[in-house]
Structures are given as structure tokens and as C-alpha cells.
Amino acid sequence: MNSAWQQITLSNLPLDRWRSASYLYQIVGCLTPWRRGSWLMQWGEALGALLVCLVFALAPFVSNDLVGLLLLASGAFWLLLTLSDEAGAGVTPIHLLVLLYWGISAVATAMSPVKAAALVGLVKLTLYLLFFALMARVLRSPRLRSWIITVYLHVALVVSIYGLRQWIFGAAQLATWVDAESTLAKTTRVYSYLGNPNLLAAYLVPAIALSIAAIFAWRGWICKALAVVMFGVNSFCLILTFSRGGWIGFVVMFFTFLLLLFYWFSVNLPPFWRTWSLPILLGSMASFVVLAVLFVEPVRDRVLSMFVGREDSSNNFRLNVWAAVKEMIADRPILGIGPGNTAFNKVYPLYMRPRFTALSAYSVVLEVLVETGFIGLLCFLWLLLVTFNQGWQQLRRLREFGSQQAFWLMAAIASLLGMLAHGTFDTVLYRPEVNTLWWFMIALIASYYTNLRQGIRDWGLGTRDWR
Template identity: 90%
Template sequence: MNSAWQTLTLSNLPLYQWRSASYLYQLVGCLAAWRRGSWLMQWGEALGALLVSLVFALAPFVSNDLIGVLLLACGGFWLLLTLSDEGGAGVTPIHLLVLLYWGIAAVATAMSPVKMAALVGLVKLTLYLLFFGLMARVFRSPRLRSATITVYLLVALIVSVYGLRQWIFGAEQLATWVDAESTLAKTTRVYSFLGNPNLLAAYLVPAIALSLAAIFAWRGWICKALAVVMFGVNSLCLILTFSRGGWIGFVVMFFTFLLLLFYWFSVYLPTFWRTWSLPILLGGMAGFVVLAVLFVEPVRDRVLSMFVGREDSSNNFRLNVWAAVREMIADRPILGIGPGNNAFNKIYPLYMRPRYTALSAYSVILEVLVETGFVGLICFLWLLLVTFNQGWQQLRRLREFGSQQAFWLMAAIASLFGMLAHGAFDTVLYRPEVNTLWWFMIALIASYYLKMSDECPRYNVV
């Protein structure tokens, strides 16, 4: 049974054999001599981290077209680093599943009834995956990993502060995000620089997880105090989006982080606290949620709206979109219609219910199904399984060394769970501001695949 699990999760995959037998991999290092003589490429990884940081620094404030240009630059730089790599390391089981998913998407594009529209989607997917490749490479350095996380957290703090300002001074609602007949119809839903409260909530889930991790990972009381402020401001801003999916993602992320934190510290706890600390924490969190639902009217109304079915206009809209999407999947179940919202926009009008236009499937699982069929969904779920398994394996290894880098790993795992929970009822995951963060979390986990003995300083948990 254990052998079957290891095979399924690629835990014992002999990657060195694949590298030695792969014709494509023989290209790695072909520019190594040029790199040795290049003055600029001596700081290749640092320049890569700078490019990645630039994406996160600008993503909430600029157009999607500019983000695309930056992703193209990141992809080109990853290719340059890979071709000039002398070590030939860095490929993980996660990389292989990402490559497999890209291959399935490419076949789905070739078989798509709207090939040119699907090709646009494939190009976008390729840019995201190249961005993942660059991040997974540069994050092998703990210093560059921490620096990039810090950039994202500082930008997210600016985004959250502006969101709180909208709550205090009011903000024009740019779209009908709340049922006009609801008691929340006149409630301000903050959206900061992102223009949509659901998108803002999805953007902040990883920020909350990483700021919580920073409380433990950063050294010095000033840095820890800043991390506490970030956690509080980001959490409050997410709550004030009144995004039901965002709230679900926040709860799932926080619950997952607490479980991982309990696992990390359990070996240091006395017997009583080892037994009761987790139930006390989870009970306290559940009690806080219950009290908020009972006594805070906007929260109560928003939570109860999840269970009224079609009586809520947002629920009714999603149910009608999902019904049309299921018909799309039934007509092309194997490889779908091809990747991207352009292909979706071409096909969906043939199935849509009157007056229920949509730009996506409003569910990550349904979106994967409609774009790449059941073949793509199986690969996507396999990728998640391998990613979470690798994260768990590396967390166990890091606990043996007591490395503070483990807290970033916990945040990445918890963020993925939270983003998936949010994505079950929305597809903001496919927006560039959030999709880059999705691959950011996966790249963080992949970066820990390397032998940890060279980067695991002792960490005093007391």
C-alpha cells in the first residue's frame, strides 16, 4: 500500500534517470560557458527574483496587458537561466505534472472547435507556467524566497489599507455585487485597487497566510510587530469585502494553518497541551464565527444568503451558469473546448440560459472540466495531490532541522487549500492578480524539494 502511494505521488521518482535519458533536457547547460564569462549573469537568480518581485509589486495597480508583458519577460529569463545552468538541478515531480497538464491543454487546443480562441488561452497558460518555473528556481535560495515574500506582503498591506479607507470614507460600487433586495444592498463592499471585492478577497488569502507565517519566521520584535499588523489589516480588509467565497477561503486557510502549526509545535508541548491545545484553538475559532453570525447583522445576512438557494440573485446566477456548463461538459467530456476565457466566450452563448451571460464557469473544477475535459481534470487533481504530498514531506524534513523556512511552507499549503475553497464557487483564480499568486504558492512548495541540509539553520522555537 505504501509503495502504491509513493508511486502515485511520485515520491521516489528517480529524476536523475529521466534527466539522463531526456533529449530535451540535454539542452540544459548549453550556454553554461557564456554564463561563466558574463558579468551580469553572475547575479542571474537575483535578477530573476527581481523580475518576480516586479510582477507582484505592480499586479494590483496596472492593466492585465502589462502583467502579460512582465510574465513574458519572466518566461524568457527562465529560459536563459535554464539553458545556462551548470548544475542541472531543480526539476521536481511537481514540474513533471505541470508539464503534463500543459501538454493536455495543448492537445485540447488542437482538438478545440474554436482553435484560435483556445490558442490565446494556451499562450496565457504557458506564460503562467513559465512564471512558475522561474519562481521555483529562484526560490531555492531562502534569502531570495524571503525577499520576494516580503515584497508581496508590503504591496498587499498597501492594498488592504486602501480597502479600509474605502470602508471608512465610502466607495462607489462599480457593479451590482449584492442582491438589490437584500438588507446589504447599501453596504459598502471594499475592492481597493482591484475593482472587485471577490477578486480582492482571493488576492488577500495568501497575504493573510504569509503574514501569519511571518510572525514566526521574521526575527526581531519590530519585524514581528509589523507581521501582526499585516495579519490584522489583511484579515479585516478581507472580511469587509463581504465575499462569501473569500470568507470560506479564509476559514479553510486559517484552519489548515492551525493544523500545520500544531503539528510543528506538538513535539515541544507538555502532554496536556499536546492533547487539548488544538481542540481549544479550533473551538475558540468556531465560537468566534458563531458569535459573529449571531450578533453582527451584515455578517449574519451574508452567511445566511448561502443557504437560501435561488432566492439570492448571486446563487441563482451561479446555478444557471453551472447548468449550462454541465451541458458543455457533456458534449465534450474528454478534452473539453480548449483553455482560456476566449474559448469559453465563444462556446458558452450556445448553451446559456436567457439573460445569464458569463465569462467563466464560476467554479475551478468546472472550469478545468470545460476547458480540458476529464483528462485535464485527472491531471489537475494529480498535480494537487503531488504538490500537497511534497509539501507534507518537506515539512516533516524541515521539522527535524527546526528551520524557520518551514513557516513559509505552511503558509503556501494553507493558501492553496483556501484558494481552492474559494475557487469552488468562483473563478477569480483565473484573473492575473490571483493566478500569479496560485503559481507562487505551488512554486514555494516546489522550491523545498531540494536537499535541505544546506539551508536548514537551527531555529529556536522558544
């Protein structure tokens, strides 16, 4: 049974043997002599981290076209780094599943009824996956990892502060995000620089998780105090988006993080607290949510709207879109219509209900199904399974050494689950501001794999890190 699980999750995959036998992998390192003589490429990893930081620093404030250019530059730089790499390491089981998913998407593009539109989606997907590859590489360095996370957290703090300003001084609602007949029709839903409260909520879920991790990982009381402020401001801003999917994602993320923290600290807890700390924490969290629903009218109305079915306009809209999407899936169940919203916009009008236009399937699972069929969905779920398994394996090993680097890993695992929970009822995951963060979390988990294989000294994981 254990052996079967290890095979499914690729836990014991002999990557060294695969690298030595792969013809494609032989091109890795072909530019090594040039890199040795290049002064600029001596800073190759740092330059790659700079590109990643630029994406996260600019994504909430600039157009998608500029973000696309930065992703293209990041992909090109990753290729240059890989071809000039001396070590020839860095491939993980997660990389192989990402490559497989890209291959399935490419086949779906070739078989698509709207090939030109699907090709546009494939190009966008390729840029995101190349960005993942660059991040997984530079995040192997604890120092660069810390810098990239710090940049994202500070940018997210700026975004959240502007969101709180909208709540205090008011903001024009750019679209009908609340049922006009609802008691929340005149309530301000903050959206900050992102222009959409649901998108802002999805953007902030990883920021909240990483700010919790920073409370434990950053050294010095000033840095820890800043992390506490980030956690409070980001959480409050997410709540003020009044995004039901965002709230679900926040609860799932926070619940997951509590479980991982309990696992981490349980070894050193006295018997009483080892038994009762988790029930007390979860009970307190549940009580807070229940009290908020009972006594805070906007929260109560927003939560209850999840259960009124078609009486809520947002629910009714999604149900009609899902009905049309299911018909699209039924007509092309194997490989779908091809990746991307451009292909979706070409095919969906043939199935849509009158007056219910949509730019996406409003569910990540349905989106994957409609784009790449059941083959793509199975690969996507396999990728998630391998990713979470790798994250759990590395967390178990890190606990043996008491390294503060484990808290970033916890944040990545919790963020992915929170974003998935939000994505069950929305597809803001496919917007550049959020999609880059999605692959950031997967890359963060993947980055631990090689380091642990190389040995504990390469990490700098001593007991001093814990202090």
C-alpha cells in the same frame, strides 16, 4: 500499499536517472560557457527574483497587458537561466505534472471547436507556467525567497489599507455585487485597487497566510510586530469585502494553518497542552464565527444568503451558469473546448440561459472540466495531490531540524487549500492578480524539494534559524 502511494505521488521518482537519459534535457547547460564570461549573469538568480518582485509589486495597480509583458520577460529569462545552468538541477515531480497539464491543454487546443480562441488561452497558460518555473528556481534560495515574500506582503498591506479607506469614507460600487432586495444592498463592499471584492478577497488569502508565517519566521520584535499588523489589516480587509467565497477560503486557510502549527509545536508541548491545545484553538475559532453570525447583522445576512438557494440573485445566477456549463461538458467530456476565457466566451452563448451571460464557469473544477475535459481534470487533481504530498514530506523533514523556513511552507499549503475552497464557487483564480499567486504557492512548495535533496548545509538550516 505504501509503495503504491509513493508511485502515485511520485515520491521516489528517480529524476537524476531521467535527466541523464532525456534528450531534451541535454540542451540544459549549452550556454554555460557564455554565462561564465558574462558579468551580468553572475547575478542571474537575483535578476530573476527582481522580475518576480516586479510582477507582484505591479499586478494590483496596472493593466493585465503590462502584467502579461512582465510574465513574458520572466519566461524568457527562465529559459536563458536554464540553458546556461551549470548545476542542471531543479526539476521536481511537481514540474513534471505541470508539464503534463500543459501538454493536455495543448492537445485540447488542437481539438477545440474554436482553435484560434483556445490558442489565446494556451498562450496565457504558458506564460503562467513559465512564471512558475522561474519562481520555483529562484525560491530555492532562502534569501531570495524572503525578499520576494516581503515584497508581496508590503504590496498587499498597501492594497488592504486602501480597502479600509474605502470602508471608512465610502466607495462607489462598480457592479451589482449584492442582491438589490437584500438588507446588504447599501453596504459598502471594499475592492481596493482590484475593482472587485471577490477578486480582492482571493488576493488577500495568501497574504494573510504569509503574514501569519512571518510572525514566526521574521527575526526581531519590530519585524514580528509588523507581521502582526499585516495579519490584522489583511484579515479585516478581507472580511469587509463581504465575499462569501473569500470568507470560506479564509476559514479553510486559517483552520489548515492551525493544524500545521499544532503539528509543528506538538513535539515540545506538555502532555496536557498536546492533548487540549488544538481543541481549545478550534473551539475558540468556531465560537468566534458563531458569535459573529449571531450578533453582527451584515455577517449574518451574508452567511444566511448561502443557504437560500435561488432566492438570492447571486446564487440564482451561478446555478443557471452551472447548468449551462454542465451541458458544455456533456458535449465535449474528454478534452473540453480548449483553455482560456476567450474560448469559453465563444462557446458559452450557445448554451447559456436567457439573461445569464458569464465570462467563466464560476467554479474551478467546472472550469477545468469545460476547458480540458475529464483528462485535464484528472491531471489537475494529480498535480494537487503530488504538490500537497511534497509539501507534507518537506514539512516533516524540516521539523527534524527546527528551521524557520518551514513556516513559509505551511503558509503555501494553507493558502492553496484556501484558494481552492474559494474557487469552488468562483473563478477569480484565473485573473492575473490571483493566478500568479496560485502558481507562487505551488512554486514555493516545489522550491523545497531540490534543497532537501542537496543536503542540509545548502539550506543553512541550523538550530540558529529557529531562534
